Amino acid sequence: MLRLRLAPLRAAAVLAVGFVLLRVVYRVVFGGAGAGAGPLLLNLPQLRLDGPFSHITLLGPITLVGLGNAALSALPVAAVIVFFGLLNAVVNVQALFARGAGRGPLRAISRSLVIAWATFPALLESVRRVRVARALRGERSIASLLVPVFEQTIERALALAASMETRGFAAVRVIPGVCETPVLLADASLDFGADWHLDELNVTLEPGTLTVIVGATGSGKTSLLHSMSGLFQHFYDGTQHGRIDIAGADRALTLPRDTAGFVGLVAQNVRLGFAAESVHDEIGFALAVRNVAPTIVHARVLEVAARLQIVHLVDRSIDQLSAGEASLVAIAAALVNSPILLLVDEPLADLDTAARDRVCTVLGQLAHEAGVCVVIAEHNTREFDVIADAWLQIRRSRVHQLSSAEIQPKLVEIPVPKPADSPSWGRIPASFGSASGRAAAAPGATRSIATMPAKPLASIRRLSVRHRTDLAVDDVSFEVQAGDVIALRGSNGAGKSSLLRAIALPMAADTVIIAGHDVHSLKRRTRRQSVALVPENVDDLLFAITVAEECRRADRRLHLAQSARTGPEHGEPVTAALFAQLLGFDAITDAAHLLERHPRDLSTGERLCLVMAIQLAARPALLLVDEPTRGLDLAARALVSAALLTATDRTSAVLFATHDDDFSRGLATRTLRMEAGRLSSPIEVLS
Amino acid sequence: MTVLTRPRRSIRWTSWILGGGSVLAAAAFAWPFFVGAVPADAQVAVPIVAFALIPALIVALALTLDREMYTAKTVALLGVLSAVGAAVRIAGTGVGGVEAVFVLLILAGRVYGARFGFLLGLLTIAVSSLLWGGFGPWTPFQMFACGWVGAGAGLLPHWPKASPPTEPARSSTAQRWRLRWEIALLAAYGVVAAYAFGLMMNLWFWPFAVGSSTGISYTAGVGPGQNLASFVLYSLVTSTLTWDTVRAITTVVGIALVGPAVLAALRRAKLNPRSEKRSHRL
Numbered sequence: 029m030l031r032l033r034l035a036p037l038r039a040a041a042v043l044a045v046g047f048v049l050l051r052v053v054y055r056v057v058f059g060g061a062g063a064g065a066g067p068l069l070l071n072l073p074q075l076r077l078d079g080p081f082s083h084i085t086l087l088g089p090i091t092l093v094g095l096g097n098a099a100l101s102a103l104p105v106a107a108v109i110v111f112f113g114l115l116n117a118v119v120n121v122q123a124l125f126a127r128g129a130g131r132g133p134l135r136a137i138s139r140s141l142v143i144a145w146a147t148f149p150a151l152l153e154s155v156r157r158v159r160v161a162r163a164l165r166g167e168r169s170i171a172s173l174l175v176p177v178f179e180q181t182i183e184r185a186l187a188l189a190a191s192m193e194t195r196g197f198a199a200v201r202v203i204p205g206v207c208e209t210p211v212l213l214a215d216a217s218l219d220f221g222a223d224w225h226l227d228e229l230n231v232t233l234e235p236g237t238l239t240v241i242v243g244a245t246g247s248g249k250t251s252l253l254h255s256m257s258g259l260f261q262h263f264y265d266g267t268q269h270g271r272i273d274i275a276g277a278d279r280a281l282t283l284p285r286d287t288a289g290f291v292g293l294v295a296q297n298v299r300l301g302f303a304a305e306s307v308h309d310e311i312g313f314a315l316a317v318r319n320v321a322p323t324i325v326h327a328r329v330l331e332v333a334a335r336l337q338i339v340h341l342v343d344r345s346i347d348q349l350s351a352g353e354a355s356l357v358a359i360a361a362a363l364v365n366s367p368i369l370l371l372v373d374e375p376l377a378d379l380d381t382a383a384r385d386r387v388c389t390v391l392g393q394l395a396h397e398a399g400v401c402v403v404i405a406e407h408n409t410r411e412f413d414v415i416a417d418a419w420l421q422i423r424r425s426r427v428h429q430l431s432s433a434e435i436q437p438k439l440v441e442i443p444v445p446k447p448a449d450s451p452s453w454g455r456i457p458a459s460f461g462s463a464s465g466r467a468a469a470a471p472g473a474t475r476s477i478a479t480m481p482a483k484p485l486a487s488i489r490r491l492s493v494r495h496r497t498d499l500a501v502d503d504v505s506f507e508v509q510a511g512d513v514i515a516l517r518g519s520n521g522a523g524k525s526s527l528l529r530a531i532a533l534p535m536a537a538d539t540v541i542i543a544g545h546d547v548h549s550l551k552r553r554t555r556r557q558s559v560a561l562v563p564e565n566v567d568d569l570l571f572a573i574t575v576a577e578e579c580r581r582a583d584r585r586l587h588l589a590q591s592a593r594t595g596p597e598h599g600e601p602v603t604a605a606l607f608a609q610l611l612g613f614d615a616i617t618d619a620a621h622l623l624e625r626h627p628r629d630l631s632t633g634e635r636l637c638l639v640m641a642i643q644l645a646a647r648p649a650l651l652l653v654d655e656p657t658r659g660l661d662l663a664a665r666a667l668v669s670a671a672l673l674t675a676t677d678r679t680s681a682v683l684f685a686t687h688d689d690d691f692s693r694g695l696a697t698r699t700l701r702m703e704a705g706r707l708s709s710p711i712e713v714l715s
Numbered sequence: 716m717t718v719l720t721r722p723r724r725s726i727r728w729t730s731w732i733l734g735g736g737s738v739l740a741a742a743a744f745a746w747p748f749f750v751g752a753v754p755a756d757a758q759v760a761v762p763i764v765a766f767a768l769i770p771a772l773i774v775a776l777a778l779t780l781d782r783e784m785y786t787a788k789t790v791a792l793l794g795v796l797s798a799v800g801a802a803v804r805i806a807g808t809g810v811g812g813v814e815a816v817f818v819l820l821i822l823a824g825r826v827y828g829a830r831f832g833f834l835l836g837l838l839t840i841a842v843s844s845l846l847w848g849g850f851g852p853w854t855p856f857q858m859f860a861c862g863w864v865g866a867g868a869g870l871l872p873h874w875p876k877a878s879p880p881t882e883p884a885r886s887s888t889a890q891r892w893r894l895r896w897e898i899a900l901l902a903a904y905g906v907v908a909a910y911a912f913g914l915m916m917n918l919w920f921w922p923f924a925v926g927s928s929t930g931i932s933y934t935a936g937v938g939p940g941q942n943l944a945s946f947v948l949y950s951l952v953t954s955t956l957t958w959d960t961v962r963a964i965t966t967v968v969g970i971a972l973v974g975p976a977v978l979a980a981l982r983r984a985k986l987n988p989r990s991e992k993r994s995h996r997l
Contacts, residue, residue: 036847036849039847039849057952077948105923108851108852109851112850112851112852113851115850116849116850116851134777134778134781135781135785136781136782136784136785136789136790136793137777137780137781137784137793137834137838139790139794140784140790140793140794140797140834140838141794141797141838141841141842141845142794143790143791143793143794143795143798144794144795144797144798144801144838144842145798145842145845146794147794147795147798147799148798148802148846151798151799151802169972170972170973171972171973171976174972174973174977175973175976175977175980178799178973178976178977178980179980181795181796181798181799182792182795182980182981182983182984184795185788185791185792185794185795185796185984186788186791186984188787188791188794188795189787189788189790189791189792190787192787192790192791193787193788197787197790198785198786198787198790263788285787303791571976572976573975573976573979624887626979626983628983
């Protein structure tokens with residue numbers, strides 16, 4: 029409750045002094061400083077006001093006693109200010125509020141305050157990220173900073189709300205769960221209006237089994253999972269037909285918060301769903317909101333933590349967890365009520381190999397030793413080959429329940445889908461693998477080669493990036509030739525993203541030279557004509573309310589940059605046309621339905637294409653793309669690889685970072701490999 | 716039928732409390748003008764009563780609203796938005812009068828309604844005061860004034876319901892006009908709110924700020940007319956011409972720049988506690 033902070037006291041002292049001075053000024057100006065018999069300091073002429081203000085006289089004589097009286101009269105209020113400053117410096121009011129969260133008549137408001145408190149670090153991080161993104165886009169408007177930060181905040185609020193809802197926040201009734209049939213879907217169907225539907229669902233899941241939901245991105249893995257958690261019906265406004273029973277409770281009528289006693293959920297991005305400040309309170313959240321006695325909560329938290337072997341984390345603050353630790357804490361928080369059914373959404377997405385193994389082992393043990401019915405939505409299926417008992421495969425709006433033996437050959441033989449409507453796809457074999465073939469397809473590139481044959485398009489010279497004390501990129505040098513499509517490969521944390529960002533926004537002079545320009549010395553407007561980066565979090569760059577508006581803004585920014593050199597060329601919508609082209613449409617009008625949408629309603633692949641279009645509109649000599657395939661299924665990956673090839677029409681070279689071997693193999697003319705901040709091997713040329 | 720009438724009746728009941736509480740609070744803000752009406756012996760107690768009344772009313776209204784807000788989505792949105800508001804407020808303390816926090820209060824109040832706007836105002840001030848260490852007797856007054864700004868935005872009129880769209884092209888043009896009208900309305904409200912906020916905050920603090928024996932001092936003996944004139948001059952000099960004008964401009968510019976996108980983001984989050992409750996019963 030008590031601690032010492034000097035800042036509030038200092039602020040209060042400044043405020044108090046200011047208050048006293050201000051009152052003296054008031055007395056001087058409004059004719060009150062002439063009282064007393066002391067020596068006259070200054071005799072200012074008196075001004076009498078008119079009309080309703082006739083009782084007021086300005087200025088007048090000033091005496092020392094008068095000034096002293098003014099200052100003295102202000103002292104009581106100044107003392108109050110200092111007193112409260114002292115109180116703020118000593119009492120930890122925030123801790124008082126934290127105690128009220130979850131209990132008492134002000135539980136909603138105190139919980140809001142705790143959430144607000146926990147949001148600050150995320151908010152700062154978000155501002156930092158968006159500032160980089162805004163520099164990448166060449167924007168400086170206030171909206172380009174505030175809107176993405178705000179969108180991320182709302183996204184966090186919704187994730188948090190979903191996580192609180194499934195953990196029984198604000199539940200009013202307690203429903204007992206029946207262990208025999210954790211999940212029963214009978215002639216059920218799900219839909220989100222006209223956009224998406226899943227039909228003829230007939231699924232029964234047994235206790236003590238581990239089931240994995242597989243399917244393409246956007247096929248509805250998460251929606252199917254949430255039809256079991258109840259968020260689909262009661263939180264995301266989806267419609268359910270037919271029957272879905274979860275441990276005996278009718279899902280259509282039972283809110284997620286009322287089944288928190290026997291359904292546990294681990295959401296996709298676990299950090300967004302953390303509602304407490306310490307790991308202990310986070311794990312115990314579902315119990316605390318049910319008003320369970322603190323000693324019992326404590327015992328239960330330790331018990332669950334011991335089972336997952338994370339007792340050493342219990343006393344930590346929630347923002348001091350690594351990605352793997354955060355996943356385990358989220359699993360522990362979902363287990364605290366001993367659920368019959370545990371639902372897990374993409375648990376492996378952000379984890380490295382060691383953490384993946386750990387999480388898989390834990391989930392396997394829960395199913396096969398503790399008898400929990402575990403359901404996982406995941407597109408990294410390889411990790412679950414050994415422990416999965418059954419698979420739910422989503423194909424063309426149907427769900428197929430397959431045993432482990434059935435799924436194995438099927439997963440292997442999935443063909444690479446070919447987008448029929450993509451004209452650029454057909455060009456791949458022709459321009460594949462050789463710089464000359466590609467240069468023929470890209471007239472801009474040919475010209476630049478012809479004029480300066482000896483010089484490389486870009487040279488990276490002794491580039492280093494330091495994050496606090498770690499060297500993220502360590503003395504990297506390489507050259508890029510016109511016509512190159514380079515894959516930058518390496519494991520998570522190798523420094524790929526840091527390298528790309530340092531090339532796009534170099535911190536030091538003479539480290540990045542592109543087409544004869546030192547990128548460091550270029551201005552924001554012209555820099556993107558040399559190099560443009562499509563970052564991993566493409567959403568950070570988007571801030572308009574329709575795709576069309578987003579494209580118009582990009583065009584306007586472009587005209588501003590161009591009018592400085594060649595004079596204005598208004599009229600044709602450059603970015604929108606590029607967007608349509610990248611998606612494989614022949615004309616803008618074919619993409620009209622997408623242009624009317626909110627940018628955040630596009631699919632992941634479409635959004636990536638939108639940001640690529642925005643960045644390509646500036647005709648950068650070198651285009652950098654960070655992890656273009658993250659979270660994409662095969663069809664979306666085909667779309668993105670086609671888009672990358674189309675991109676070569678507008679840029680001389682492309683450098684993309686990926687940890688996906690299959691993706692880079694079919695696309696790159698050269699590969700750079702990165703390890704612990706260094707380029708580990710000399711450039712290998714595929715031909 | 717019972718499903719539909721029950722929430723409505725409880726809303727009317729809490730509306731009375733909220734309205735009555737606000738009137739009482741307004742009276743407490745305007746305490747300098749009530750002093751003259753009280754017997755001379757009791758006049759010393761008036762500011763003390765006013766200072767005690769405001770925090771008490773905040774607790775009472777917070778208790779009233781707390782039950783209505785007790786859903787996961789509302790609590791989460793209230794939490795993160797008050798964090799944003801507090802961050803904006805603290806970031807703006809160095810830049811005199813550029814109080815962008817009104818932009819958030821007005822936009823959120825507009826989308827999520829008067830009650831949410833009121834609570835967001837309360838919490839934004841509470842969180843920023845906690846963080847910055849600025850808690851004091853002034854905090855409850857700031858909370859109330861900001862709460863009213865948010866609540867007022869929630870009470871603004873809505874565009875009359877358009878007939879169902881026939882052509883997509885025409886409906887999108889209509890939608891654009893509708894958005895422009897809404898932004899203009901909110902910006903106008905922002906100007907009013909910026910000045911009204913300044914006046915309210917001056918009102919209760921004026922006797923303390925100036926002290927006695929100046930031309931614009933609060934004088935207990937004279938009529939309300941002269942005190943009002945003194946107050947108007949004090950207000951003009953201290954805030955209306957300076958801070959409040961800067962605040963009004965900031966608010967208008969802020970609403971024009973980020974308004975459409977923020978409104979869209981808030982609406983996409985679809986906070987609707989009453990319909991949420993209703994839908995699961997039907």
